[in-house]
Amino acid sequence: MAGAFPPQKRRAGAQMLVREHAMETQKIIVIVPAYEEAANIAGVIEDIRGNFPAADILIVDDGSSDGTGKIALQHGAEVLTIPFNLGIGSAVQTGYQYALREGYDIAIQLDGDGQHDASFLPEMVSPLVNGECDLVLGSRYLAGGGYKGARGRRAGTAFFSWTLSLLLGQKVTDSTSGFRAVNLEAIELFAADYPRDYPEVEALLLAHVTRLKIKEIPVTMRERTGGKSSINLFRSAYYMVKVFLALIVGFSRRRASRAE
Amino acid sequence: MSRIQYFALAIGFLLTIVIFQLIRKKKLKEQYSLLWFLTVAVIFVLAVWEALLIKISDIIGIQVPSNALFLLALLFLFVMAMHFSLIVSRLTDQSKMLAQKLALMERDLRRAREQREQAG
Ligand SMILES: Nc1nc2c(ncn2[C@@H]2O[C@H](COP(=O)(O)OP(=O)(O)OP(=O)(O)O)[C@@H](O)[C@H]2O)c(=O)[nH]1
Ligand SMILES: [Mg+2]
Numbered sequence: 001m002a003g004a005f006p007p008q009k010r011r012a013g014a015q016m017l018v019r020e021h022a023m024e025t026q027k028i029i030v031i032v033p034a035y036e037e038a039a040n041i042a043g044v045i046e047d048i049r050g051n052f053p054a055a056d057i058l059i060v061d062d063g064s065s066d067g068t069g070k071i072a073l074q075h076g077a078e079v080l081t082i083p084f085n086l087g088i089g090s091a092v093q094t095g096y097q098y099a100l101r102e103g104y105d106i107a108i109q110l111d112g113d114g115q116h117d118a119s120f121l122p123e124m125v126s127p128l129v130n131g132e133c134d135l136v137l138g139s140r141y142l143a144g145g146g147y148k149g150a151r152g153r154r155a156g157t158a159f160f161s162w163t164l165s166l167l168l169g170q171k172v173t174d175s176t177s178g179f180r181a182v183n184l185e186a187i188e189l190f191a192a193d194y195p196r197d198y199p200e201v202e203a204l205l206l207a208h209v210t211r212l213k214i215k216e217i218p219v220t221m222r223e224r225t226g227g228k229s230s231i232n233l234f235r236s237a238y239y240m241v242k243v244f245l246a247l248i249v250g251f252s253r254r255r256a257s258r259a260e
Numbered sequence: 261m262s263r264i265q266y267f268a269l270a271i272g273f274l275l276t277i278v279i280f281q282l283i284r285k286k287k288l289k290e291q292y293s294l295l296w297f298l299t300v301a302v303i304f305v306l307a308v309w310e311a312l313l314i315k316i317s318d319i320i321g322i323q324v325p326s327n328a329l330f331l332l333a334l335l336f337l338f339v340m341a342m343h344f345s346l347i348v349s350r351l352t353d354q355s356k357m358l359a360q361k362l363a364l365m366e367r368d369l370r371r372a373r374e375q376r377e378q379a380g
Pocket of ligand 2: 224
């Protein structure tokens with residue numbers, strides 16, 4: 001049988017086997033931040049289960065009033081109910097704390113609005129399993145097609161990606177993507193320290209400062225089908241200022257840690 | 261003493277009583293009352309010792325002493341606001357940690373209940 005394949009292919013096949021085996025032995029959790037996502041959460045859970053049955057699913061219901069958490073429980077997901085709205089960053093951090101406590105090796109972050117396509121989960125995890133990096137970032141700008149975000153949002157993301165690329169000395173195209181997968185080292189870091197709101201860009205800088213390796217892979221995203229986006233004009237302005245400040249502070253910390 | 265000095269003294273006394281009452285009724289924590297008592301002390305000192313305000317104005321180069329008073333009051337309010345920002349930041353952090361702990365423990369409780377139901 002094996003002789004039927006040219007040697008190169010065979011080696012690739014063997015590697016694949018090793019990889020699949022490694023994936024089976026890893027404990028993997030998908031952390032889903034959800035705020036008022038009653039319309040979407042069931043679909044998200046089914047999407048994950050259908051595409052990546054090996055992973056456990058944790059919905060972090062951040063003080064929703066529309067029964068998001070209850071629906072998630074009914075669909076058999078693990079649920080953390082935060083008593084009042086903490087903001088996406090702190091909600092995700094609670095997820096990391098849970099992952100650390102329950103002994104997970106890999107944690108994936110996937111939005112509760114159904115925009116992140118769970119069929120990319122195996123691809124997100126495999127660089128971690130192979131030890132290529134500590135954090136995998138799903139970028140919608142590396143892939144052709146799919147939802148690219150509202151125009152204003154795109155401009156803001158481009159600006160942050162450019163600034164972040166400079167600070168990291170590595171090209172980042174989708175710095176505000178909430179679709180990411182991390183290994184145990186990063187789980188430990190994020191469980192202890194994670195920005196409270198609009199955390200995406202800052203968390204990447206935090207990972208970099210802590211000397212974690214980041215890798216971007218192409219993913220396609222979907223348009224929202226239900227519920228409503230938490231991003232509006234005023235919030236975007238706050239987002240810009242907050243993240244910009246965080247970048248400056250983070251950069252000065254990096255300088256300080258280098259000088260040590 | 262001029263009329264304004266009497267007025268300042270009266271304000272100082274009034275504030276002292278109010279702060280003292282608030283602490284007695286446990287509406288104000290002692291640790292946060294210190295700054296307020298400091299304010300009252302400054303009001304008393306400046307009310308009684310008029311020359312001090314003039315001296316201070318001279319030093320910072322302000323011609324009208326009352327303007328120096330305004331500046332001092334403004335600076336004081338600034339320090340107060342900063343002080344409260346620090347406290348609010350700390351409280352926010354603490355309430356965040358509490359909410360996170362609660363969410364994790366609530367899930368443990370739910371699981372323990374489920375396990376007990378299955379066993380019994
Ligand atoms: N835990 C928590 N999650 C939140 C909060 N606000 C938004 N989310 C979740 O964060 C995810 C992304 O939120 P969106 O509002 O879609 O923001 P976005 O995806 O960056 O922006 P769009 O391109 O407009 O979709 C969703 O899963 C939301 O449920 C919050 O306050 N707390
Ligand atoms: Mg979204």
